[in-house]
Amino acid sequence: MFENMTVSKKLFASFGLAALTLLLIAGISYRNANLLIETEGWVAHSHQIRTELANLLSELKDAETGARGYVITGDDSYLQPYQSALPAIKATVADLKTLTVHNPDQQRRLAAMMPLIESKLAELNQTVDLRRTQGFDPTLKLILTNRGKTEMDQIRDTLAEADQAEQAVLQQWSEQAHANSDMTMSVIFWGGLIGTVLVGLIGWFISRSLSNQIGGAVGQVRSSSSELQAAANQQASGAKEQATAMAEISTTISELLATSRQIAESAQRVAHNAELTANSARSGHTTVDLTHESITGIRLQVDQIVSHMLELGKKSQEIGAVLDIVSELAEQTNILAINATIEAAGAGDAGKRFVVVAEEIRKLADRVGGSTKEVRTLIDDVRSAVNTTVMATETGSKAVDVGARQFGDVAIAFKEIADLVTTTTDAAREIELSTKQQSSAVEQVNTAIASVTQASVETETSAGQTLQTVSQMAVLSRNLLRIIQPHMAV
């Protein structure tokens, strides 16, 4: 608990404890001194009472002595002590009453003595009056009654008793004062001793505690300052590396700037080329359109060729029909010639010449038939050629169709190319613009990097200063430790 307290609290507690001890001793001493003073007062009071008691006895003796002297001598001058004693007795009694107001025993004794004194004074007054008026003898007689002596003895005894009582009180006060002074002495001695031991202990404890605490703190400060020293070293080297890295970054960014400028120029060239390409694509599109029209024209011509060829086929078929007739005619002629030959053979010699004619007719018919067959073959060739041509033309027409379609595709492709090239142009322009913006941004970054480089150089400098300060702090902490814990300081 005490270990966790702060130094000021510890000091406050220690000095407070010492002050409390001192205060206790002072309080007890003060109280004892007060008691002594009070006892002293009471002792003085008792002495005063005893003096007053002695005075009362003395005054009573004076009054008796004066009365007796007058009785004996009859001279008034002897009455003077008696007369001066009377008021003194009253005053002394009054004083005694006042002084013994705290003592009921003495009050009771005074009260018991008061009638005796009055009776004595009355006996003395009677004696004096009797001497003055009747002379010595009656007075002697009165005196010889021993009334006065008895009363005086009683008074004397009472006074002695009171004095004794007062003496006892005085004894009591004296004992009390002695006890008080003893106690005071003891308190002063033991209190001083205990206080000294306590203060010594507190001092030792505070010294030890503070030494430990401050020593620990100083040790911590020392280790912290060494750590701080290492950290400052690291910071300094880090700042140096940072400055180097920043310089490298600055170089890299300069290269980046140059590269981005090159990119901007390239993008510009790309945009220009894309524009040229777009123009080419547009002219290509026009050419493709023209070609498409040409292909359409070719297709129409091919269609016409096909229709002409079909017409030709039809005509050749008609020729075939005519040829059939010719063929049939030839056949009929042949039959007729054969029959004529048969008939002529049947006609004997007259028919022999006719046989020759019929034979010639037959040969002619044969030749016509052969020619007809040849013509048919030719016509068949023509027809097959026409068919082949028609088929080839149709294939060509289909090819032209395909070509037209493909040209349509090519035209669409050209249009798409043109569109894409336009998009490319836009994109290249955007790239150019973006790259220019990027260049300006990179320039700003370069400026910022320069600032950072400057800052890192400053950081390096401040790290050096920090290192210096930390070294001083380490020396300081070592010195402080040497002051507080010499055995700990190295």
Added chain:
Amino acid sequence: MMPASSRAAQRAAELRLNFDRSFADPPSVADAAPQGFLAIRLDAQHFALRLTDISGLFAEKKVTPIPGADEYLLGIAGFRGVVTPVYNLKRVLGQRSAAATRWLVVAAAARVALAFDGFEGQLRIAPAAIATAQRTDDQAFTNGVLQIGDVLRPIIDLSRVLKALHP
């Protein structure tokens, strides 16, 4: 290679020349008296008929079938105003016949017509070129063979055919 048009024109010119020459040449009278034949075809087989055996050749004649007639007799037809029975030559020769019988010859010896598939032309053969075949059962209706090139043509003996039809 010669173009087709010029070849056709050349062929036409030849034809015209031959035609004109046939009228210009003097008629030649044969001294060796070659014999006349008709070259005919039954299915894929080639045969020959002597012109002296027939009295006429006809084509595309309308033949009217006769109800209840046997399979040889195709029907009857009119030839120069005479109604004549028409027989299927192939059936008569003992072959199965399903082919068309476009051509008809009328026999000289009897009023009988014979129908056959194809007519291939008239042949004039010198008597020396005619080989006389041996008579066998298979060649019951032939009495000789003509060899023209690689083609052998058995000569159908119409008298035997007629005998077979009208014994």
